Amino acid sequence: MARVVDAAEVAPTGYAWQVEATGLRVRAGRTMAVDGLDLRLGRGVHGLLGPNGAGKTTLIRSLATVLRPASGTLEVLGEPVSGRLDLRRVRRALGYLPQDFGYYKRFTVREFVEYVAWLKEMPKRDVPGAVQRAVERVGLADRADSKLKTLSGGMVRRAGIAQAIVNDPEVLLLDEPTAGLDPGQRVRFRELVQELGSDSCVVVSTHLVEDVAAACTDVVLIDKGRLVFQGTPDELAAVGGPDDVGDSPIERGYSALLGGAW
Amino acid sequence: MSEHPTSGSIARYASGDELPADVLWAVEAHLETCQTCRLRLADAAPPQVTALTAAVWAEMAPTGAPVRRRHRLVRWATPALAPWLAMTAFVVLAAVALDGVLPTSSAVLLIAPIVPVLGVAVAWSRGVDPAHELVVSTPRAGLQLVLRRTFAVLVVVLPALLVGGWLTGASPAYWLLPCLGVTATALALGGVIGLRRAAITAASAWVLLVIGPAVVVGGVPGVLAPGAAPVWAAVLVGGAAAVFFRSAAYARL
Numbered sequence: 470m471a472r473v474v475d476a477a478e479v480a481p482t483g484y485a486w487q488v489e490a491t492g493l494r495v496r497a498g499r500t501m502a503v504d505g506l507d508l509r510l511g512r513g514v515h516g517l518l519g520p521n522g523a524g525k526t527t528l529i530r531s532l533a534t535v536l537r538p539a540s541g542t543l544e545v546l547g548e549p550v551s552g553r554l555d556l557r558r559v560r561r562a563l564g565y566l567p568q569d570f571g572y573y574k575r576f577t578v579r580e581f582v583e584y585v586a587w588l589k590e591m592p593k594r595d596v597p598g599a600v601q602r603a604v605e606r607v608g609l610a611d612r613a614d615s616k617l618k619t620l621s622g623g624m625v626r627r628a629g630i631a632q633a634i635v636n637d638p639e640v641l642l643l644d645e646p647t648a649g650l651d652p653g654q655r656v657r658f659r660e661l662v663q664e665l666g667s668d669s670c671v672v673v674s675t676h677l678v679e680d681v682a683a684a685c686t687d688v689v690l691i692d693k694g695r696l697v698f699q700g701t702p703d704e705l706a707a708v709g710g711p712d713d714v715g716d717s718p719i720e721r722g723y724s725a726l727l728g729g730a731w
Numbered sequence: 732m733s734e735h736p737t738s739g740s741i742a743r744y745a746s747g748d749e750l751p752a753d754v755l756w757a758v759e760a761h762l763e764t765c766q767t768c769r770l771r772l773a774d775a776a777p778p779q780v781t782a783l784t785a786a787v788w789a790e791m792a793p794t795g796a797p798v799r800r801r802h803r804l805v806r807w808a809t810p811a812l813a814p815w816l817a818m819t820a821f822v823v824l825a826a827v828a829l830d831g832v833l834p835t836s837s838a839v840l841l842i843a844p845i846v847p848v849l850g851v852a853v854a855w856s857r858g859v860d861p862a863h864e865l866v867v868s869t870p871r872a873g874l875q876l877v878l879r880r881t882f883a884v885l886v887v888v889l890p891a892l893l894v895g896g897w898l899t900g901a902s903p904a905y906w907l908l909p910c911l912g913v914t915a916t917a918l919a920l921g922g923v924i925g926l927r928r929a930a931i932t933a934a935s936a937w938v939l940l941v942i943g944p945a946v947v948v949g950g951v952p953g954v955l956a957p958g959a960a961p962v963w964a965a966v967l968v969g970g971a972a973a974v975f976f977r978s979a980a981y982a983r984l
Binding site: 483530533534535537554555556557558560563565567570571572573585587588589592598616632636639 | 810862867868869871873881928983
C-alpha cells in the first residue's frame with residue numbers, strides 16, 4: 470500500500486510557544502486560584518512546582534481547556550482557548566491525566582484507552598495500533614485485557630498515562646502522575662517523560678522535588694497563583710544558599726524562593 | 732504549479748537511475764508540492780522498495796480483536812450506565828406505585844416530562860461519571876456528544892414511560908410533547924449555565940410549578956391538557972433552534 474505524506478504533517482508550526490499565557494486569571498470555585506500568571510512553555514519537560522493551593526491543578530485544568538479563564542489570554546498551540554471558540558483542534562492535540570484519575574471499573578485497559586482514543590477523534594484505522602503502542606509504552610501490555618478494577622494503584626496510574634499519550638499529543642498535561650508509583654516504576658516513568666519531552670511540550674505537576682531534578686528540563690515554580698521562578702533545575706539549585714531549609718540543592722532553592730512557606 | 736513530470740522521469744527518479752541534474756531538481760521540487768505525483772512515485776517504486784514498505788505496513792496493520800458491542804454502546808450512552816439505568820427505573824416504578832395515592836391525576840403523567848431531564852443530569856454529573864474530567868477535555872465533548880447521550884436517554888426512558896403510562900392509563904398524547912419540550916428547554920439552558928445545572932433547574936421548576944399545585948388542587952394541570960400541545964410544540968422547536976444556533980457553547984461542559 471502506498472502512503473502519501475500529507476503537506477500538513479511536515480508544515481512548520483505557526484507559533485513560538487506551545488503554551489503562552491499573559492495575565493492569566495482562573496477561578497477555582499470562589500477563589501482566584503491562578504491570579505495574573507505570565508508563562509511561556511516550549512518543547513521539553515516542564516516541572517510545575519509549588520506548595521499546596523498554589524494553583525497548580527487549576528492551571529493544568531485551564532490548559533486542558535476544562536476551565537475557562539476569567540481574564541487574560543491563554544494560547545495553546547497558537548490558538549486562543551479563553552473564549553467561546555471551537556476547541557476541537559487544540560483538544561485533538563492534547564493529552565491530559567487529571568489529578569483524580571477517574572475510570573470505568575468494568576472496562577479493560579484496552580477498552581478504556583480505545584474509548585479515550587474515540588473521544589479524541591482519532592481516525593478509526595489508527596486506533597488499534599495506537600492503543601497497543603500506548604499500552605506497551607507504559608509497560609502494561611501483559612495486562613491490557615484485564616479489567617481496570619483488578620489492577621493495583623500504580624497500574625491504574627500507568628493506564629492513565631497510556632490514555633493521555635494515545636494520540637501522540639503535542640501538549641501533554643500530567644497532574645501528579647507519580648503518586649502511587651513505586652521507585653522502580655518512577656524511574657521508568659521519568660525515562661518515558663523525557664522521551665515524550667523530546668518532541669512535545671510536557672507539563673508535569675508534582676510535589677516531589679526529586680522528580681523535577683531527574684526528569685525535567687525546565688522548572689516552573691508558582692505560588693498564590695503567580696509565577697515565582699522559571700528556569701533549569703540547576704538555576705533553581707543555584708538560588709538556594711547553605712542556610713535555606715532542605716536536603717538537596719533544589720529543595721534549598723525552592724525554600725529560598727518561597728521564603729520557607731511550606 | 733509546474734507541469735507534471737513524465738512517468739519516465741518519475742520511474743528513473745524512483746529507481747535512482749541517472750537523471751540530468753536539472754531534471755532531477757525539477758522532479759524533486761515538483762514532488763514536494765504535488766500529491767498526485769507523490770502517489771505516482773509510490774507506484775513507480777522498484778520491487779525491492781515496495782517489498783520493504785509492504786512488509787513494514789503488514790507489520791503495522793492492526794491485529795487487535797474486533798470492536799466489542801460495549802464500545803458501540805458507550806458512543807451513545809454514558810459509560811457510567813448502571814446508576815443511570817437504576818435511577819430511570821426507580822423513578823418510573825415509583826410513579827407507577829404512587830399512582831393510586833393521588834386523588835385525580837396520574838403520577839406517571841405528572842412525572843413523565845422530567846424523567847429524561849434527570850437522565851441528562853446524571854449523564855453529565857461529575858459525581859456519577861468518574862471520568863467526567865477526562866471526557867470534557869476531549870474534542871468529542873460538545874453538542875454532538877450531548878445529543879447522542881440525550882438520544883440514548885430518550886431511547887431508554889420513553890419505552891419505560893409508555894409501559895408505566897399504559898399500566899396507569901396515562902396516555903402518551905398528554906405527556907409526550909411536554910416531555911420533549913422540557914428536555915429541549917433544559918438542553919438550551921445548558922448552553923448557558925451548564926447541562927447538569929440546567930437539568931436540575933428544569934426538573935425543580937416542574938416540581939414546584941406543576942406537580943406541587945396538582946397534588947394540592949387535584950385534577951390534570953392545564954399545561955398537560957391536550958389543548959397545550961401547540962404551546963409545547965413551539966417550545967420544542969424554539970429549544971431545538973436555540974441549541975442549534977448556540978452549538979459552540981457546548982464545548983465546555
